[in-house]
Amino acid sequence: MTMLPKPRGELSAAFFEALRSWDDGPVTAVDVAPESAEDAAITLWASHELSYRGFDDVDDGAEWEPALLAVRRELERELESRLRQRWPGAPQGRDVVEHFFDWVAEQDGPSLARHVQTTATTEQVLDLLRMRSVYHLKEADPTAWVVPRLPMAAQAALMELQFDEYGNGDPARLHTGLFARGIAACGLRPEQGAYVDEAPLEVLEQNNTLSMFGLHRRLRGAALGHLAAFEATSSLPSRRMAQGLERLGMAPEMIAYYTEHVEADAVHEQLAVRTICGSLLAEEPEQAPEIWFGAFTCLDLEDRLAHRLLEVWEVAA
Amino acid sequence: MSALRDTQPEELPPGTAGEQPAVVLCPGGPMLLRGxxxxxxxxxxxxxxxxxxxxVCRCGKSASKPWCDGTHKLLPRKLRP
Known part of the structure; x- marks a missing residue:
């Protein structure tokens, strides 16, 4: 059973109530200001969730209710404008395909994987896995929405990567499934959104950004830039995660998830930058700044989460 | 004059013609192998x-050989493939 999360303020309380009571008819506008950034973020998260797998306490028809979509749109506007304000702009004189890996290497943020590798306690790793589960149990889903919005060559390129994410036709190999098996073996709950009530603002923002990038055709370049940055920062950190989990004697299924990503993402990062972003740019060169925007946003949101968790764990960043 | 007669024969969508390479050498990185x-x-x-x-690893430093594990990114540029 997947139920609506706990409200975190007046807006989410009103919005969730409107969702629960929706019954195939127009609803009156939810005209409530968010009480806090977390209140806004959990509202947007639940709104996006209606477009994934929904909630058992909400009718499926509520997804396209205009009064409820109006709330989603307003919260997305605020989120996008906040993300664009954080972005310093596209790096000057840099070509996406040629310089992407160099640019990623120059970005310097705290690494949660390094902390897990060397010093994290089992409690901290379980904490991190609960936070990661909000994203990893969806993994490739928001990017799947981008496929029909791309030119042909880019569609083929993206599907080549996505096919691997979705297990190459084998339900036992889906990356989301590997993660679910891993956290279940660690004694955690493997259902979608199981730990969203514990998720801090930074986790909600990461997930909301990805969903927004995936759902808006206008943001297709940002979605692929985000994908490229995510893949380009996954292979080496996944090795560190696997080593940290081994150090702590954690479940082999969870270690296997990270080991799989060492090799898978060494492929995916090349595909994401060269064939996926490359073929989008071949036909839509004006998307280059958007690719950089998505890439920056991916790394920036991860930095913010790393700072937050290291602070909670009282580790120097 | 019919507009139809002036139309050029339609070209294939960009990037969709020709055979897809089975082997791709990534500058400074691995060899991609399709299939x-x-x-x-x-x-x-x-x-x-x-x-x-x-x-496939080309820098020789991967811990998962023969597969690439991204280690080439940690090498000085002149030691990359």
Whole structure:
């Protein structure tokens, strides 16, 4: 059973109530200001969730209710404008395909994987896995929405990567499934959104950004830039995660998830930058700044989460 | 004058013509291998590909050889493939 999360303020309380009571008819506008950034973020998260797998306490028809979509749109506007304000702009004189890996290497943020590798306690790793589960149990889903919005060559390129994410036709190999098996073996709950009530603002923002990038055709370049940055920062950190989990004697299924990503993402990062972003740019060169925007946003949101968790764990960043 | 007669024959969508390379050498990085292959390494051990595209180590420093694990990114530029 997947139920609506706990409200975190007046807006989410009103919005969730409107969702629960929706019954195939127009609803009156939810005209409530968010009480806090977390209140806004959990509202947007639940709104996006209606477009994934929904909630058992909400009718499926509520997804396209205009009064409820109006709330989603307003919260997305605020989120996008906040993300664009954080972005310093596209790096000057840099070509996406040629310089992407160099640019990623120059970005310097705290690494949660390094902390897990060397010093994290089992409690901290379980904490991190609960936070990661909000994203990893969806993994490739928001990017799947981008496929029909791309030119042909880019569609083929993206599907080549996505096919691997979705297990190459084998339900036992889906990356989301590997993660679910891993956290279940660690004694955690493997259902979608199981730990969203514990998720801090930074986790909600990461997930909301990805969903927004995936759902808006206008943001297709940002979605692929985000994908490229995510893949380009996954292979080496996944090795560190696997080593940290081994150090702590954690479940082999969870270690296997990270080991799989060492090799898978060494492929995916090349595909994401060269064939996926490359073929989008071949036909839509004006998307280059958007690719950089998505890439920056991916790394920036991860930095913010790393700072937050290291602070909670009282580790120097 | 019919507009139809002036129309150029339609071209294939960009990037969709020609054969897709089965082997791609990534500058400074691995060799991408499309499709199913069995690789025999220096010791004669055979490794079977398990995904649509595989990345084969070219820098020699991978801990998952013959597969790439991203280690080339930690090497000085002149030591990369």
């Amino acid at each position: 199913h292959h069995v690789i025999e390494d220096e010791d004669g051990t055979r490794h079977e590909t398990v995904r649509p595209v595989s990345a």
